[in-house]
Amino acid sequence: MYATTSAWLDRETRSEVTTMSANKLALILVVGLLINLVARTAGDDGHQFVYSGFAGSSFLLDGAASVTGSGLLELTNGTLRLKGHAIYRTPLRLRGRSFSSSFVFGILSAYPDVSANGIALFVAPTTNLSGAMAAQYIGLLNSSNNGNATNHVFAVELDTMQNNEFRDLSDNHVGIDVNSLVSVNSTDAGYYPDDGNGEFRNLTLISHEAMQVWVDYEGGTGRINVTLAPLNLKTGSRPARPLLSVVHDLSAVIPDTAYIGFSSSTGLVSSRHYILGWSFAVGGPAPAIDVARLPKLPRDFQKPRSKAMEVILPIATAALVLLTGTALVLLRRRQLRYSELREDWEVEFGPHRFSYKDLFRATEGFKNKNLLGVGGFGKVYRGALPASKCQIAVKRVSHSSKQGMKEFVAEIVSIGRMQHPNLVQLLGYCRRKGELLLVYEYMSNGSLDKYLHPQPQDGDKQNGATLNWAHRLGIIKGIASGLIYLHEEWEKVVVHRDIKASNVLLDAGMNGRLGDFGLAMLYDHTADPETSHVVGTIGYLAPEIGRTSKATILTDVFAFGIFVLEVICGKKPIMQDSKDDQLMLADWVVGHWSRGSLVEAVDTRLQGEYDDDEACVVLKVGLLCSHPFPEARPAMRQVLQYLNGDMPVPELVPAHLSLQMLAFMQNEGFDSYIMSYPSSVESVNSFTSLVQQR
Known part of the structure; x- marks a missing residue:
């Protein structure tokens, strides 16, 4: 009897313990799943970062992009026909979600009123942009895929070159791009200040001054707002009224997983593009950038020396050190060696004109060892530009008349804008005495x-x-x-x-x-x-x-x-x-x-x-x-x-x-x-x- 009762109690006890263990295990599993779901949701919606300078950062960099010693993110370094990309390493889940970004940028050009292509903040499905062209496509797309819905690219462009192919409204504009460099909406660069008046004020993107941009996307409504303003060193505040506002549902554009970054290219004008600070957030406003900690833009962009400086400075130096007559003769011979024909109408073609001195040095004085060939139009020499080390081919063509020269140079500059993979790119020209020098890619x-x-x-x-x-x-x-x-x-x-x-x-x-x-x-x-x-x-x-x-x-x-x-x-x-x-x-x-x-x-x-x-x-x-x-x-x-x-x-x-x-x-x-x-x-x-x- 005792043994039977004891066995029955053991069975009841074991059954109760088993039931309690199962309930606890189920509860633990449910709580764990809820915690994991909340953690994953919070991780996706709350992903954010902020960089007030880029020293020690670890972006994916390619092309001409690099981080300078002072902490600037340099997308291009002044070398012609190069592109640069800086991409945040972590892929983000942005499809159907709201996101916000802010960044501070600066563009430096070798010329006061002419620049190369600008900067674009982009969202793309891949980090491989090797097929993009380093010209008017800002390093994002090329002539064969521009406008394709399969690109899945969203970008905000700060463009400093007017291109009729993309229906650009000016050479100083801001545009919202979807799969194409033809913007869905664009306007001249500027802002609406919070001064009670609120009248539009122009901004020059290549003014060598830092500016700040805010980009906001509302996942529910599809509203895209872009705001631009001069950098406020005291507060870093943004204007209340955006520069651009458009409704465009990006859920069909941005894939489930995407990357965010910057792109730029130089084309045929020596320019440098910098990012000073950057912030980003999913599901809320981008964190504020500490503008007081931002690195400074460089001020030593070397500009081409004018003809007047080439004459005045040697003469002033000669007078200062009282060179002898022999030295003056040698100096004069040197000037004649590099003398060029320059007329007033050529000012408008300035960025497309190479100095004879640079071409002379690039070809080592047009030595026979650099001769590539001889044709009916003249001789062709191989060379490397002294500053950029860019490989070029220089054709020397004789001309003995001024008749039609202005029209011909205009055609050269026009032809230089052609972009096709099966045409040799004509980069520019130089005129000297009885010859015309045409510069091609090598x-x-x-x-x-x-x-x-x-x-x-x-x-x-x-x-x-x-x-x-x-x-x-x-x-x-x-x-x-x-x-x-x-x-x-x-x-x-x-x-x-x-x-x-x-x-x-x-x-x-x-x-x-x-x-x-x-x-x-x-x-x-x-x-x-x-x-x-x-x-x-x-x-x-x-x-x-x-x-x-x-x-x-x-x-x-x-x-x-x-x-x-x-x-x-x-x-x-x-x-x-x-x-x-x-x-x-x-x-x-x-x-x-x-x-x-x-x-x-x-x-x-x-x-x-x-x-x-x-x-x-x-x-x-x-x-x-x-x-x-x-x-x-x-x-x-x-x-x-x-x-x-x-x-x-x-x-x-x-x-x-x-x-x-x-x-x-x-x-x-x-x-x-x-x-x-x-x-x-x-x-x-x-x-x-x-x-x-x-």
Whole structure:
């Protein structure tokens, strides 16, 4: 009995203990989950930071960005065509949430009223902005992705350059950007003071003075407010009225996890962009920046020396130290060595003009060891700018007349604004005595003709056999894309006039870039107006130029066709046959076609490592572009569609137009062209019998 009762009590006790343990365990789990949820929610909504100076900070920095010894966050350092990014390392959950940021910035330019691109505070899904352009895109986007909804980028830009492509209202404005540099809303830089009057006051972003910006986003309403004001060293307070206010729901723009940071770029003007302090918060106002602890902006931005200073200072120094007559003569010779032509109208082009002294030093006095090549327009030298160490190519072009020089320089500056991956960037110019110096970005792999037609002195590196099929086809498509930009997409129609292999340069990735666009216009400006001057290179000239002496986009298409044949065949436009007679490359390719052996025209150095059908398509496109009749040639956009396989190449059929074509060339005034190359008379029978089926 006792044993039975004892066993029953043990069972009851164990059951009660078990029940109590389960209840406690459940309670502990619920409390733990609630604590974790509250902690996570508080961590997300309450994430914030504040930097009153950046000494010891650990941002993700790339490009020209760095932290100076005084604690300034320097986005750009004055070097041309560079971008810089500074990104907060921790990814943030911002989608659908309110957030706020404030920062103090300063922009220093080498010129009092001209600057490069500005600064942008951005939110992006990634820290990799390597594909962004270091020009008008402020280091955020590029020409191919600007405006794409897949960017998921929100930014507030402080822009100091007016760009018509983005419909900028001025060169001193603030804009709100969503996936594009075309702002959803923008206004001139300024603020509304809390002085009772509240009238708008302008601010100059490149005034070399520190300014403060506040950016607030309300997650519920989608309201975006941007406020700008001069830095208040006493209170750091903000105006009550924002500069910009717009409603735009960012929940469809900002991804679940995003990064916040700053971006800037210099373009073609030497400028420096600084951030002095920064604060940020999710779910509430950004913490106040301690303005008393902010580092100071530098005041020693070195500006270009004026012509007057170059003359006055040496003379004053010579008078002060009482140099002898010999020293004065040597000083005068030095001045003449670097003398330039400067006229009043060139003031507006100041940022695009290089000093002759800098170019002289960059090329080590234009020594032959820096000579890259010699062409019809002059010699080209490699160099490195003394201050920035930027690699450049300098072309020296002779000119003997002032006629049209102002218009030509204006065109140079205009062309310098072109941005396309398959055009060599024209950075600026310099005028000195009887020559014009044009400054381009340097292409490390030289000109294409050295790979297609290597000479013994070129060495083993530039060997035509190393230029494989993929490289050749990529170069052809790239130049076609560049010509579409010149003919159709830029703000003006630009006719190149001299498309050929020696004017196609290769960058480090073996991508083709078309150079020397616009140079043919120099001949128009300096030639006698009473005479006719055909601009271009024999072998690439369209037949109609013999009569009109005028270049059009269709004469560019003709030259491009000859260029295509040259790249694929590895032969020059004018060849020599087995009898040492001159033969046109197009005639030679047509001969292969008529014999049913078109693929045998492909460069033998490729050793058959290419697709036969693809090679035939490209050769037919080359022949179609170089058709003697202008109206039979396609536009460059069609050419690219043919090359990409988006459209079939039009059928070419015999038309028995040989005698008509020969009469056409004679009537067009191109008898000298025919007489110079007698083979053209014979081969016109074969070439002109291949006419586009229209």
